[in-house]
Amino acid sequence: MKANYHAVIMAGGGGTRLWPLSRKAHPKHMLALLEQQSLFQSTVARLNGMFPPERIWVVTVEEQAHDLQRQAPAIPKENYLPEPAPRGTAAVVGLAAVALRRRNPDAVMAVLPSDHFIRHVDLFHRLLKAAYLVAEEGYLVTLGITPTYPATGYGYIQRGESIGVFADLRAYRVARFKEKPDQENARKMLAAGGHSWNSGMFVWRADVILAEIRRQMPKLAEALDEVDAAWETPHRADVLRRVWPALETQTVDYGVMEGTDKAAVIPAKGLGWSDVGSWEALFDVLPTDDDGNILRGYKHITIDARDSLVYADDNGKGKLIAVLGVDNIVVVDTDDALLVCSREQTQRVREIVKELKSRGWEEYL
Amino acid sequence: MKANYHAVIMAGGGGTRLWPLSRKAHPKHMLALLEQQSLFQSTVARLNGMFPPERIWVVTVEEQAHDLQRQAPAIPKENYLPEPAPRGTAAVVGLAAVALRRRNPDAVMAVLPSDHFIRHVDLFHRLLKAAYLVAEEGYLVTLGITPTYPATGYGYIQRGESIGVFADLRAYRVARFKEKPDQENARKMLAAGGHSWNSGMFVWRADVILAEIRRQMPKLAEALDEVDAAWETPHRADVLRRVWPALETQTVDYGVMEGTDKAAVIPAKGLGWSDVGSWEALFDVLPTDDDGNILRGYKHITIDARDSLVYADDNGKGKLIAVLGVDNIVVVDTDDALLVCSREQTQRVREIVKELKSRGWEEYL
Numbered sequence: 030m031k032a033n034y035h036a037v038i039m040a041g042g043g044g045t046r047l048w049p050l051s052r053k054a055h056p057k058h059m060l061a062l063l064e065q066q067s068l069f070q071s072t073v074a075r076l077n078g079m080f081p082p083e084r085i086w087v088v089t090v091e092e093q094a095h096d097l098q099r100q101a102p103a104i105p106k107e108n109y110l111p112e113p114a115p116r117g118t119a120a121v122v123g124l125a126a127v128a129l130r131r132r133n134p135d136a137v138m139a140v141l142p143s144d145h146f147i148r149h150v151d152l153f154h155r156l157l158k159a160a161y162l163v164a165e166e167g168y169l170v171t172l173g174i175t176p177t178y179p180a181t182g183y184g185y186i187q188r189g190e191s192i193g194v195f196a197d198l199r200a201y202r203v204a205r206f207k208e209k210p211d212q213e214n215a216r217k218m219l220a221a222g223g224h225s226w227n228s229g230m231f232v233w234r235a236d237v238i239l240a241e242i243r244r245q246m247p248k249l250a251e252a253l254d255e256v257d258a259a260w261e262t263p264h265r266a267d268v269l270r271r272v273w274p275a276l277e278t279q280t281v282d283y284g285v286m287e288g289t290d291k292a293a294v295i296p297a298k299g300l301g302w303s304d305v306g307s308w309e310a311l312f313d314v315l316p317t318d319d320d321g322n323i324l325r326g327y328k329h330i331t332i333d334a335r336d337s338l339v340y341a342d343d344n345g346k347g348k349l350i351a352v353l354g355v356d357n358i359v360v361v362d363t364d365d366a367l368l369v370c371s372r373e374q375t376q377r378v379r380e381i382v383k384e385l386k387s388r389g390w391e392e393y394l
Numbered sequence: 395m396k397a398n399y400h401a402v403i404m405a406g407g408g409g410t411r412l413w414p415l416s417r418k419a420h421p422k423h424m425l426a427l428l429e430q431q432s433l434f435q436s437t438v439a440r441l442n443g444m445f446p447p448e449r450i451w452v453v454t455v456e457e458q459a460h461d462l463q464r465q466a467p468a469i470p471k472e473n474y475l476p477e478p479a480p481r482g483t484a485a486v487v488g489l490a491a492v493a494l495r496r497r498n499p500d501a502v503m504a505v506l507p508s509d510h511f512i513r514h515v516d517l518f519h520r521l522l523k524a525a526y527l528v529a530e531e532g533y534l535v536t537l538g539i540t541p542t543y544p545a546t547g548y549g550y551i552q553r554g555e556s557i558g559v560f561a562d563l564r565a566y567r568v569a570r571f572k573e574k575p576d577q578e579n580a581r582k583m584l585a586a587g588g589h590s591w592n593s594g595m596f597v598w599r600a601d602v603i604l605a606e607i608r609r610q611m612p613k614l615a616e617a618l619d620e621v622d623a624a625w626e627t628p629h630r631a632d633v634l635r636r637v638w639p640a641l642e643t644q645t646v647d648y649g650v651m652e653g654t655d656k657a658a659v660i661p662a663k664g665l666g667w668s669d670v671g672s673w674e675a676l677f678d679v680l681p682t683d684d685d686g687n688i689l690r691g692y693k694h695i696t697i698d699a700r701d702s703l704v705y706a707d708d709n710g711k712g713k714l715i716a717v718l719g720v721d722n723i724v725v726v727d728t729d730d731a732l733l734v735c736s737r738e739q740t741q742r743v744r745e746i747v748k749e750l751k752s753r754g755w756e757e758y759l
Contacts, residue, residue: 049716326732330749332742334734341732349731349758351414351746354739360725360732366714367691367706367727369699369734374719377697381716384695393714 033135034161036080037125040069040097040143041090041115045382046307046375049366050342053394057305058144059096063314066100068305069143073101075150079157086110086128087143088121113269116276118229119284123242123253126235131260136235137164140281145228146314148301156297159198160232168192168293169241169286170200170232173225175298179215182306182376184208184227184282186294187218195295203292206282225296227282229304237291245288252276308338308359308375326350336372366393398500399526401445402490405434405462405508406455406480410747411672411740414731415707418759422670423509424461428679431465433670434508438466440515444522451475451493452508453486478634481641483594484649488607488618491600496625501600502529505646510593511679513666521662524563525597533557533658534606534651535565535597538590540663544580547671547741549573549592549647551659552583560660568657571647590661592647594669602656610653617641673703673724673740691715701737731758 044057051057058069066074076085082103087110089097094111098104110124122140129136139157147153160170173186189204206227210218218224243250252272259268286292303314315323322334326341326348334352341348341362348362357372370378385393409422416422423434431439441450447468452475454462459476463469475489487505494501504522512518525535538551554569571592575583583589608615617637624633651657668679680688687699691706691713699717706713706727713727722737735743750758 049714328755330746330753332745332749333739337734339732339734347730347757349414349750349755350734351731352734353742353746354736355723355734358720358723358734360734362727362732365712366716367704367725369702369704369715369717369720369723369725371719374698377718380697381695381718384697385714388695390693390714392712 030079030158030161031137032084033133034080034137034139035084035086035129035133036076036139036141037086037088037122037129038069038072038141038143039118039121040072040087041093041112041121042142042144044144045379047305048378048382049361049363049368049393050340056093056144059093059100062305062311063146068146069097070100072141072143072145073104075147075153079154083108086125086138088112088125090115113273115278116273117278117284118281119242119246119249119279120252120273120276122231122238122281122285123246123249124256126239126242127253127257127260130235130239131257134236137161138233138235138238140231140233142229142304144305145230146301146303146305148314149299152297152300155196156198156295156300157232159195159200159295162195163192163200163293163295164232164234164237166192167234167237167291168200169238169289169291170293170295171203171286172228172230172232172297172300173294174228174300174302175296176219176224176226179212179219180226181209181212181215185210185215185218186225186227188223188225188294188296192293198295200293200295203286203294206287206292208283208287225294228297228302229282231281231286238285241285241289241291246279246284249276249279249284306376308361308370308378309372311338312336312372322352324350324352338372395444395523395526396502398498399445399502399504400449400451400494400498401441401504401506402451402453402487402494403434403437403506403508404483404486405437405452406458406477406486407507407509409509410744412670413743413747414726414728414733414758415705418457421458421509423507424458424465427670427676428511433511434462435465437506437508437510438469440512440518444519448473451490451503453477453490455480478638480643481638482643482649483646484607484611484614484644485617485638485641487596487603487646487650488611488614489621491604491607492618492622492625495600495604496622499601502526503598503600503603505596505598507594507669509670510595511666511668511670513679514664517662517665520561521563521660521665522597524561524565524660527560528557528565528658528660529597529599529602531557532599532602532656533565534603534654534656535658535660536568536651537593537595537597537662537665538659539593539665539667540661541584541589541591544577544584545591546574546577546580550575550580550583551590551592553588553590553659553661557658563660565658565660568651568659571652571657573648573652590659593662593667594647596646596651603650606650606654606656611644611649614641614644614649671741673726673735673743674737676703677701677737687717689715689717703737 185207187204189202321336329350335356361368409416550572552569554567686701694715700721726733
């Protein structure tokens with residue numbers, strides 16, 4: 030990969046949808062949910078052989094910076110960019126673009142969520158290579174996931190005309206971004222074809238995205254100018270702490286992508302992607318036993334149990350799981366909280382988190 | 395109650411059907427499952443006002459004797475009769491009868507399981523009074539529970555001719571004991587009427603039951619003779635340890651009641667009895683919330699949850715329970731084991747215990 034190619038990992042989120050395992054102090058991307066390593070560590074490992082560590086950046090929140098550095102010590106400390114407070118992915122992208130442009134005015138940056146799963150890393154590398162080539166021509170490139178069902182939880186991207194073939198992969202202009210649709214519209218788009226899910230993975234030139242931010246999000250651009258001016262001074266952190274909390278929280282999807290004419294998409298068919306966005310999503314990612322179960326504990330016994338997830342975070346306590354005569358159940362057990370949920374409703378776990386907040390039961394968040 | 399009336403509590407069982415809460419070291423009758431006190435303590439408390447502590451006896455196994463004494467310190471130490479090994483209720487009854495006959499040759503004894511629930515204690519007292527009167531006439535009296543559904547897990551007692559009215563309650567000869575029937579026969583007996591469930595609560599004279607044991611179970615009678623002969627010597631415990639392990643394990647129901655012509659039954663209609671013989675049984679005993687749930691934990695949140703039992707034995711750890719979109723589920727969480735089970739199948743929990751044994755996972759028993 031060229032010396033002006035960088036990768037930016039967004040690692041500041043909370044991931045409440047995997048409560049009670051994901052918590053404020055142990056957000057989703059820090060969990061070793063799928064492998065021996067955390068989702069964040071897998072995201073870093075996935076860049077092996079593409080980027081040297083000094084061209085991998087991590088935007089996070091101050092509370093998480095230290096733990097993340099311990100999880101990925103090869104990345105230079107100065108490449109960890111802590112936000113004083115999370116203000117959405119638009120601010121994340123802007124902050125990283127400022128940092129990269131200072132390192133290299135021609136920087137091209139991939140923006141990657143830290144908490145996704147990708148099965149086929151080879152294809153991921155090919156996609157990134159193609160995306161960098163498209164981005165160099167001034168496009169804001171997004172990797173589009175091939176829809177497998179009429180999901181209502183993802184944004185959709187409608188393909189427009191072909192831009193050409195890059196590293197054997199075809200790229201398209203984006204005809205339209207469509208935010209999370211209702212069931213009816215999701216079904217229509219799936220039937221019509223020519224749509225991808227928005228993966229949240231982007232590639233663009235730092236100067237191009239900053240120009241788009243200036244055009245569409247002038248207040249964010251002003252804040253970034255202040256931060257940029259203080260970058261090489263001892264006041265950078267102070268300036269960040271002053272200007273950041275005043276920013277409006279906004280995603281780069283709403284704030285930039287929907288209003289640009291430079292958007293492009295490369296369909297990522299067969300990537301084996303998951304945003305691990307609910308307990309249900311683990312069934313797409315983790316192997317199941319012959320009865321369709323995912324069982325995590327020290328030992329387990331099942332009798333007539335099917336298509337269920339039982340996850341005991343046993344902290345080495347040697348917890349036994351016994352499952353009898355149930356199907357389509359999700360049970361997640363931690364030291365201080367126990368979730369019992371039907372598989373069909375795991376996306377509603379966020380309602381529990383909301384309820385915890387409204388009751389002031391902070392210790393379980 | 396007369397001075398020759400005694401009560402014997404059988405407290406040696408394991409109660410595997412409430413696994414993982416009930417364990418070898420914490421058998422069912424020692425659990426504070428329904429109230430602040432254990433089932434054993436409730437059984438003792440239920441005798442308040444009927445018997446002074448010195449006429450309450452506890453037959454148990456050696457491993458449990460110490461803990462039970464701590465739970466019911468008012469009962470004199472010499473009234474705890476430890477078996478070297480459990481050999482079924484016939485041996486329990488024989489041992490207690492030997493002890494009581496030595497205290498009082500005219501002793502009449504109630505034999506009471508330590509792990510049952512009884513809602514209406516006043517009626518229980520009236521039933522006991524009547525049963526003692528019937529027993530004084532030489533009958534082996536059992537309290538018969540009015541069946542509410544065609545249970546296959548209980549023995550059935552068919553009423554014969556009336557013996558008369560005792561303390562306002564009518565007693566009957568037993569026409570037949572029928573061991574745990576199949577669904578078809580259970581339905582027939584329920585439809586026919588005139589049947590009770592065998593509660594496992596008996597009242598009889600010590601001399602009468604010992605004579606029946608001698609007639610029907612001569613080997614047990616021989617062993618009891620040896621124990622009796624050594625009773626007032628320093629060798630009693632040694633003799634017990636020698637003769638007890640050689641005994642055949644047998645219930646008093648099979649060993650004595652089915653083969654006697656002295657059996658009587660007093661129907662205990664409206665007693666509010668439960669043998670708490672499965673997690674499902676707790677729904678008959680414990681109050682449920684408006685959605686039919688029983689939730690035990692430090693705090694809980696439910697969303698669209700119905701008719702489920704979630705029990706976290708949190709040991710003061712402040713465990714939160716969250717239940718979302720499920721019904722008819724039983725989840726029981728302890729420090730080292732987690733059970734997930736459908737309500738319809740809680741009677742199969744013993745299969746899990748069996749599996750634990752066959753795999754040699756003793757630490758979870």
